[in-house]
Structure formats: structure tokens, C-alpha cells
Amino acid sequence: MFDRDDRRCRHCAADGDDESVTLRAYPLGDESANDAHESSLVTVCDDCYATLESVPEPTSMANDDLFRLVRDTTGVQSATISDIAAFASLATSLPDTLASAVDDGTDVDLDESIDEYRHTRRDVSLALDIVDARLERIAALESAADPDVQSSLAAFSDAAADLQSSLRRVVELGETVATGLDRCHGCFAALEDDPDACPTCGLAVRETADWRTDDGTLAFDRLFETINETLQEASTTTETLTDRTMTLAEQLTA
Ligand SMILES: [Zn+2]
Ligand SMILES: [Zn+2]
Numbered sequence: 742m743f744d745r746d747d748r749r750c751r752h753c754a755a756d757g758d759d760e761s762v763t764l765r766a767y768p769l770g771d772e773s774a775n776d777a778h779e780s781s782l783v784t785v786c787d788d789c790y791a792t793l794e795s796v797p798e799p800t801s802m803a804n805d806d807l808f809r810l811v812r813d814t815t816g817v818q819s820a821t822i823s824d825i826a827a828f829a830s831l832a833t834s835l836p837d838t839l840a841s842a843v844d845d846g847t848d849v850d851l852d853e854s855i856d857e858y859r860h861t862r863r864d865v866s867l868a869l870d871i872v873d874a875r876l877e878r879i880a881a882l883e884s885a886a887d888p889d890v891q892s893s894l895a896a897f898s899d900a901a902a903d904l905q906s907s908l909r910r911v912v913e914l915g916e917t918v919a920t921g922l923d924r925c926h927g928c929f930a931a932l933e934d935d936p937d938a939c940p941t942c943g944l945a946v947r948e949t950a951d952w953r954t955d956d957g958t959l960a961f962d963r964l965f966e967t968i969n970e971t972l973q974e975a976s977t978t979t980e981t982l983t984d985r986t987m988t989l990a991e992q993l994t995a
Contacts, residue, residue, distance in 0.1 A: 750786035778942040780928035801885035808993040832915030900982040907975040921959035
């Protein structure tokens with residue numbers, strides 16, 4: 742797994758060959774997957790691992806530091822938005838890529854797309870977890886913040902949490918495209934005979950009943966439309982979040 746990820750932290754790019762950096766395997770998401778399967782693990786450095794695993798205690802922080810924490814968190818979150826948009830566009834192209842691979846009997850484009858699907862999915866899932874961990878840290882600072890900052894901080898946190906849930910929804914819908922193609926949404930192995938779990942990596946197979954038409958085929962058009970609508974929702978929430986971040990920043994730097 743470390744070699745697959747070029748021996749670098751997939752969040753901050755810290756180099757594992759550097760003596761001060763220790764690499765660790767971070768398990769992604771809801772993992773019903775076998776602990777050891779590489780498709781559900783991602784390489785992170787010790788520092789990022791600590792961010793992901795620590796349970797923040799309510800505490801206070803100087804306004805300057807809080808400002809930096811908020812700014813860095815929204816920075817990671819906006820980078821994640823564009824990665825998730827790229828993941829969505831990749832996922833929605835999969836049905837055509839699969840179909841043309843069958844038509845011309847060449848798998849080169851398909852292999853590339855599958856590879857990109859796997860690593861983009863891991864990267865965006867990791868980034869979402871990092872943002873969640875940072876938002877938890879910010880939430881733990883709320884009760885000790887200045888009273889006038891508290892309500893702005895709460896408004897910021899609400900919008901950021903809304904954005905997180907739209908973004909997770911887009912990833913989930915993108916994964917549903919893979920399931921709709923009878924592939925595992927994690928490792929992309931072919932799924933035959935409607936298994937409950939992927940025979941290759943053990944991940945629970947995503948439910949697709951909501952997306953089936955009367956004859957049982959998957960309604961990709963409706964799925965793609967929902968992906969676009971959810972991305973649109975995320976972009977509206979981003980505008981709200983930007984406004985609230987600015988209000989908060991003004992108070993913290995006043
Ligand atoms: Zn790192
Ligand atoms: Zn799998």
C-alpha cells in the first residue's frame with residue numbers, strides 16, 4: 742500500500758523516505774471491508790493520522806490561532822470540492838468507458854479509468870475525514886470562545902457541516918454508479934450473483950433499489966441528474982459558507 746501511494750502521505754504529501762516522517766495505514770470510512778484489503782486503506786503520515794484519530798477536548802485558543810485553523814480548514818474543504826467534482830465526472834463517464842472497452846476489445850482506457858476511480862475515491866474520502874476531524878476541533882473551541890465570536894463560529898460550523906454532507910452524498914452517488922455497473926464501489930472487482938459483500942475486498946455492496954427502473958435496469962440518467970443537483974447544492978452552500986467565514990474572520994482579526 743505504501744508503494745502504491747508512492748511512500749507519501751496522501752493528505753499532506755510528507756515523504757516517507759524522510760527520517761522524521763512515519764507512514765501509517767488509515768482505514769477509510771464505513772469499512773465493513775476486511776481490515777487488510779489495500780483498497781480500503783490509505784497512506785498517511787503520523788501527524789495527519791493524529792489529526793484523524795484524536796478526540797478534541799473543549800478548550801480555548803487565541804483568536805489568531807483560531808483564525809488560522811478556520812482558514813486552513815476551509816482551504817482543505819474547497820480543494821476537496823474540486824476533487825469531488827472530478828470524481829463525479831469520472832464516475833459518470835464509467836458506463837460509456839466500460840461499454841466502449843467491450844466494443845473495441847481494448848482495456849487500456851478502462852484500466853486507466855478504474856485506477857483513477859480507485860485512487861480518487863480514496864483521496865476524497867480521506868480529505869472528507871480530515872475536514873471532519875478539523876471541524877470537530879473547531880467545535881470543541883466554541884464554548885470557550887469570546888461571546889461575540891461564539892455565534893459566528895456556530896453559524897460557520899453549521900454551513901461547513903452542510904457542505905460536508907452534500908459532498909459525502911456526491912461521493913456516495915458516484916460510488917453507486919460503480920455498483921450499478923455490477924462492480925464493487927471500493928475495489929471495482931466484478932460482482933456476480935448479487936452478493937451482499939464484495940468477494941474480493943469484503944466491502945458491503947451498496948443498495949441500488951432506489952435507482953432501478955421497473956424492468957430492473959439502473960436509471961443512470963436519473964442518478965447523474967441527482968449527482969449534478971447535489972453538486973449544485975454544494976456550490977450554493979459554499980457561497981453561504983464563504984460569507985460566514987468572512988464574518989468570522991473579521992471578528993477574529995479585529
Ligand atoms: Zn500528512
Ligand atoms: Zn471490493
